[in-house]
Amino acid sequence: MISEIKDNILIVGAGFAGATIARELADSGRYKVHIIDQRNHIAGNAYDPINEALKLRVHQYGPHIFHTNDQRIFDHLSRFTQWIPYQHKVEAWIDKAGYVPLPINRTTLNTLYHCQLKDEADVKNFLDTLKCHHLAPKNAQEIAENIYGAELTQLFFGRYTQKMWSLKLSELPTEVLARLPVRYDDNPHYFNDAIQAMPAQGYLHLFENMLDHPDISVSLSCTFEKTMEKNYQHIFNSMPIDVYFDEKYGALPYRSIQFVHERLQEHYQPVPTVNFTDEGMYTRQTDWRLYPGCDLGKRSEILITKEIPCSYEDNNFERYYPVKTVAGEPQKIYKRYRGEAEKLNHMTFIGRCGQYIYYDMHQVVANSLKIARNFLVS
Ligand SMILES: Cc1cc2nc3c(=O)[nH]c(=O)nc-3n(C[C@H](O)[C@H](O)[C@H](O)COP(=O)(O)OP(=O)(O)OC[C@H]3O[C@@H](n4cnc5c(N)ncnc54)[C@H](O)[C@@H]3O)c2cc1C
Numbered sequence: 001m002i003s004e005i006k007d008n009i010l011i012v013g014a015g016f017a018g019a020t021i022a023r024e025l026a027d028s029g030r031y032k033v034h035i036i037d038q039r040n041h042i043a044g045n046a047y048d049p050i051n052e053a054l055k056l057r058v059h060q061y062g063p064h065i066f067h068t069n070d071q072r073i074f075d076h077l078s079r080f081t082q083w084i085p086y087q088h089k090v091e092a093w094i095d096k097a098g099y100v101p102l103p104i105n106r107t108t109l110n111t112l113y114h115c116q117l118k119d120e121a122d123v124k125n126f127l128d129t130l131k132c133h134h135l136a137p138k139n140a141q142e143i144a145e146n147i148y149g150a151e152l153t154q155l156f157f158g159r160y161t162q163k164m165w166s167l168k169l170s171e172l173p174t175e176v177l178a179r180l181p182v183r184y185d186d187n188p189h190y191f192n193d194a195i196q197a198m199p200a201q202g203y204l205h206l207f208e209n210m211l212d213h214p215d216i217s218v219s220l221s222c223t224f225e226k227t228m229e230k231n232y233q234h235i236f237n238s239m240p241i242d243v244y245f246d247e248k249y250g251a252l253p254y255r256s257i258q259f260v261h262e263r264l265q266e267h268y269q270p271v272p273t274v275n276f277t278d279e280g281m282y283t284r285q286t287d288w289r290l291y292p293g294c295d296l297g298k299r300s301e302i303l304i305t306k307e308i309p310c311s312y313e314d315n316n317f318e319r320y321y322p323v324k325t326v327a328g329e330p331q332k333i334y335k336r337y338r339g340e341a342e343k344l345n346h347m348t349f350i351g352r353c354g355q356y357i358y359y360d361m362h363q364v365v366a367n368s369l370k371i372a373r374n375f376l377v378s
Helices: 016-027 071-077 106-113 120-130 139-165 202-210 228-233 328-342 361-377
Strands: 007-012 031-036 064-068 083-085 090-094 098-103 196-198 217-221 234-237 253-263 273-276 283-285 302-311 345-350
Touching: 007 016, 007 228, 016 031, 016 217, 016 234, 016 361, 064 071, 064 361, 071 361, 098 106, 106 120, 106 217, 120 139, 139 302, 196 202, 273 361, 328 345
Parallel strands: 007 031, 007 234, 031 217, 090 273, 234 345
Antiparallel strands: 064 196, 083 196, 090 098, 253 302, 273 283, 283 302
16 A cells, blocks of 8 residues: 655644644645644634633633624634624723713714714714814824714724724724724614624634644644744744744734633623723723623623733733834834745745734635635645
């Protein structure tokens, strides 16, 4: 019998980027894939282990809601999980007004301004009286003010942005707010995407299924070292690209989040995650019982998690959000690293930190499938 020799591939990072590529290459039958992660678990930032004592599934790195308009990505992931349909809602806590829907909608305006806007035409007319007229808006503040005016922009986005990014809204590029839908009706949903769901048995279960393949092996608590490179035909690397190049052009900035967990006897909030848009240190608060697939039985205490944004240096170098500014300094640094990376034939940088881009889960899966499929035909 002739034994088939398969090429060895190393994948750094068992998040969505790494796991997607691992499975695609293994399924081709041509590669043996070894995937490593410096953490002691798979699933990257989507890791959602069960807290057995509280009978809750808790997303360790903040709530992750799957949403996409791309049926192919949903179908692809549906090989590894069943889903619970879930349309995400967020409300903001506003001093003296209480909880109001976010994105701003008719109810938000009626509550804040004690008015009775009846329909979309009323809402549009009302916003017309508030909105600014920045010609060719240059930053996120001008985009928001052109829709909501200066007061609502400051109330919902100005102070929130300051604590989230440690930057003024006017220092952020327009695309930061482009993700938030504009509502003139009573639609209370946070996303517009046609597909919105949570994995029925959690993201960890989805990842276990994705990596369950005879040609995939996994090493946890294993940090990438350059000496590993010689053992593999190709490396797909989701580590921070600046760290790989020893930060020789400078460190790429990231924002991070500290998660503060509180166990309470009683608690009420109207939606799974609420936003705090005031000057206080917290940005969001999650009541895990309220996410579908997270409430796993009776408990004696409730767990809520509050989020405090910070720089990644203040959170054990946990890099969550790449920082992009209007002035474009981080983007320029990233371009220099990308230029270096393009000279490496044996390595492809992937994912959020490898490509220095904020990806939602469906986006990182789409990008990683493309990278894997291009590699297979190269
Ligand atoms: C707070 C927060 C909330 C989010 N909410 C949503 C949401 O609601 N919906 C949505 O679609 N997306 C959400 N996202 C985005 C989602 O987390 C990303 O799309 C996804 O994590 C990207 O996958 P990745 O594989 O690129 O990165 P990661 O998930 O970060 O995986 C990268 C892995 O690489 C490992 N690694 C890094 N360096 C090394 C090294 N040197 N050696 C070994 N291993 C290494 C890391 O330990 C990590 O596990 C959220 C992100 C954050 C931070």
